Amino acid sequence: MVEDETLIEEVVVLGLEDAGYAVATAHTAEEAIASLEKTDSTVRAIVTDVNLVPNKLTGWDVARRARELTADIPIVYMSGASGHEWTSHGVPNSVLIAKPFAIGQIVTAVSQLLNAGGPTVGE
Amino acid sequence: MSTTLPVRNLEEANLLAQAIVNTIPEPFLVLDADLRVLEASRSFYEIFKVEPAETQGCLLYALGHGQWDIPALRLLLETILPERVAMDGFEVDHDFPAIGHRIMLLNARKVLYDESDTMAILLAFRDVTERRAIEHEKQALLERSEELRLQNEVLLQEMKHRVGNSLQIIASILLLKARAVSSDETRFHLQDAHQRVMSVAVVQQHLDMTNGIDQIEVGTYLEKLSAGLGASMIGDNQPVTITVVSDSGMIPSAKAVSLGLIVTELVINALKYAFPEIHHQAAIAVRYTIDQNDWTLIVSDNGVGKAPNQAPKADGGLGTTIVAALAKQLDAKVTMKTDPAGFTVSVARTLAAAPLLEAA
Numbered sequence: 058m059v060e061d062e063t064l065i066e067e068v069v070v071l072g073l074e075d076a077g078y079a080v081a082t083a084h085t086a087e088e089a090i091a092s093l094e095k096t097d098s099t100v101r102a103i104v105t106d107v108n109l110v111p112n113k114l115t116g117w118d119v120a121r122r123a124r125e126l127t128a129d130i131p132i133v134y135m136s137g138a139s140g141h142e143w144t145s146h147g148v149p150n151s152v153l154i155a156k157p158f159a160i161g162q163i164v165t166a167v168s169q170l171l172n173a174g175g176p177t178v179g180e
Numbered sequence: 181m182s183t184t185l186p187v188r189n190l191e192e193a194n195l196l197a198q199a200i201v202n203t204i205p206e207p208f209l210v211l212d213a214d215l216r217v218l219e220a221s222r223s224f225y226e227i228f229k230v231e232p233a234e235t236q237g238c239l240l241y242a243l244g245h246g247q248w249d250i251p252a253l254r255l256l257l258e259t260i261l262p263e264r265v266a267m268d269g270f271e272v273d274h275d276f277p278a279i280g281h282r283i284m285l286l287n288a289r290k291v292l293y294d295e296s297d298t299m300a301i302l303l304a305f306r307d308v309t310e311r312r313a314i315e316h317e318k319q320a321l322l323e324r325s326e327e328l329r330l331q332n333e334v335l336l337q338e339m340k341h342r343v344g345n346s347l348q349i350i351a352s353i354l355l356l357k358a359r360a361v362s363s364d365e366t367r368f369h370l371q372d373a374h375q376r377v378m379s380v381a382v383v384q385q386h387l388d389m390t391n392g393i394d395q396i397e398v399g400t401y402l403e404k405l406s407a408g409l410g411a412s413m414i415g416d417n418q419p420v421t422i423t424v425v426s427d428s429g430m431i432p433s434a435k436a437v438s439l440g441l442i443v444t445e446l447v448i449n450a451l452k453y454a455f456p457e458i459h460h461q462a463a464i465a466v467r468y469t470i471d472q473n474d475w476t477l478i479v480s481d482n483g484v485g486k487a488p489n490q491a492p493k494a495d496g497g498l499g500t501t502i503v504a505a506l507a508k509q510l511d512a513k514v515t516m517k518t519d520p521a522g523f524t525v526s527v528a529r530t531l532a533a534a535p536l537l538e539a540a
Contacts, residue, residue: 062345068352071359108341137344138337157348157381159412160355 058082059089059105059119060135065156069104069135072160073167078102086114090122102131102167107138117146124148131170133163204304211301215240215257218300227307229278250274256288261301265290283309340384347381372448372499375413379444382408383436394433398468399426405440406466409447418455418462422447426468438506439468439477445499446479446525454483454523473531477512480524486516503527 058073060066061084070080081100083089086109093100103123105116120132132151134143135158143153152166187193198219201208207224209217220235230244240257241249252272260267266289275281284305291300351374358370382405386396406422414420431439447464455462459482467478503525507514512529 062349064349064352064356065345068355071356137341137348155385156344157351157378159378159408161411162408165411 059084059086059103059109059116061085061106061109065106065135068160069163072164073104076164076168078167085109086116086119089119090114093119093123093126098126100127100130102133102171104133104135104163104167107134107136107142115146120148120151131167133166133170135163206307207305209240209303209305211240211257211303213299213301215301217243224305227279227305228276245277247274247276247278253286256286257301257303261288261290265292281309282307283312343384344381347377347384351377351381368452375409375444375448376441378408378412379405379440380437383433383440386436395430396433396436397428398431398436398439398470399424399428401431401436401440402426402443402466402468405443406447409444413448413451418458420451420455420462420464422464422466424466424468426466427470429470435510438510442477442503442506442527443479445503449499450479450481450483450523453486454481456484459483474529475512476526476528478524478526480522482522485518485520485523 058066058069058080060069060082063084066082066084070082073080081092083092086105089103089105092098100123103120105119107116109115116134116136120134123130123132129150132148134147134151134153135156136143136153137156143151147153150170152170154162154166187196201210201219202222204221205223206221207227208221209224210219212218216237216239217235220232224230225232225235228244228247235243241254250272252270252274256267256270256272260270266287268287270286270288272284272286273282274284285308287302287304287306289302291302293299354370354374354377358367358374361367361370382401383396386401386404403424403426406424410420410422414422443466447466450464454464462481462483464479464481467476467480469476469478503514507527510527510529512527515526515528517524517526
């Protein structure tokens with residue numbers, strides 16, 4: 058779970074933990090990519106904010122790197138902007154949830170992607 | 181049909197030709213085969229600030245200290261014209277000592293005589309300097325406004341992102357508080373407040389998709405709003421179906437916010453009070469109909485209804501107040517009906533009820 062805004066991070070983590078997931082967090086794209094690249098990484102799905110200020114890398118980069126490491130890993134983007142960038146920057150079979158969202162939307166998206174093991178769940 | 185010019189001899193023909201040349205507002209030259217000036221129009225002298233004495237009989241290129249010795253003009257007269265009889269709209273861009281930088285369109289024409297091997301060349305000038313300047317200015321303005329439009333687009337995207345993020349932070353605080361408090365009542369209040377923030381946010385998200393136009397499609401908006409309410413308010417222990425049936429139409433975003441908040445309050449109320457016991461087909465219906473300038477919003481449930489003499493719930497008070505205030509803002513009337521089939525609230529705006537407020 059990658060989010061630079063602590064309050065938002067907190068709520069998403071609580072929501073995912075309530076749903077039974079163990080959550081590892083990162084505040085920047087760089088941090089997230091570094092932890093994904095560890096050989097003992099057990100990450101099964103990624104929830105990432107898109108605009109991770111003030112760093113150069115964005116949530117789009119996190120997802121791209123994650124897919125290089127694990128071909129089908131589920132990706133859920135969170136973004137305040139509308140989804141038109143998603144079509145060009147998002148990885149295939151990902152979900153974009155617009156901010157502000159209800160925590161249930163994130164949990165549902167993660168579960169559906171994990172259960173489906175692939176196909177896109179449209180937002 | 182042919183007409184004969186009213187001239188009797190060469191002299192008169194000459195006079196007529198001279199008069200024609202002098203009447204034309206645009207500078208005009210008659211040259212011989214050697215490019216010597218035979219005649220120049222009055223406007224030529226005026227515009228290029230030269231005297232007849234230093235013009236007539238002179239070679240074109242020698243005129244006015246060689247100001248007409250222009251490569252483009254040489255090309256026209258020495259290369260293009262010998263191959264063809266006429267050339268129109270030939271552009272010459274030149275700095276003239278007396279009148280400054282000018283852009284001219286030249287029309288040139290060879291006049292060949294039947295019984296002579298001499299010829300004349302007619303040369304007409306049109307000064308398009310100002311026209312070009314206006315065209316350039318127009319082009320620059322167009323480019324500038326396109327640039328501004330793109331800048332605006334970027335700013336708008338940035339604003340949307342920030343508003344979305346800010347609303348998310350507010351919603352997160354309310355949700356975190358709701359988890360932290362020990363009183364159930366306070367927790368419900370905080371959850372409701374969270375829900376209200378989310379409902380306002382749905383308008384924001386919809387405006388996103390309609391590219392900054394301050395109108396949103398009411399049907400898709402209400403569906404999205406209700407889906408959001410369902411996703412966050414309905415627990416696994418008591419499934420409730422929320423359906424939306426709406427006429428399609430565009431409404432201003434300000435009205436959408438009010439309408440959305442009314443729906444939010446009514447749906448929250450229904451979820452709280454309509455199904456105190458497990459009901460397997462629990463359902464809430466949101467209906468929106470448009471009849472020209474009038475509209476009706478109906479939110480109904482198939483729950484237990486409301487006892488007629490039941491006092492408003494302590495925590496239901498705020499919801500009722502909000503609905504009343506928002507309905508007033510929309511010039512609409514709130515009607516409630518309870519029967520064994522459930523509880524129905526209708527919020528209706530009819531023209532007859534508020535004829536003067538249509539413009540608002």
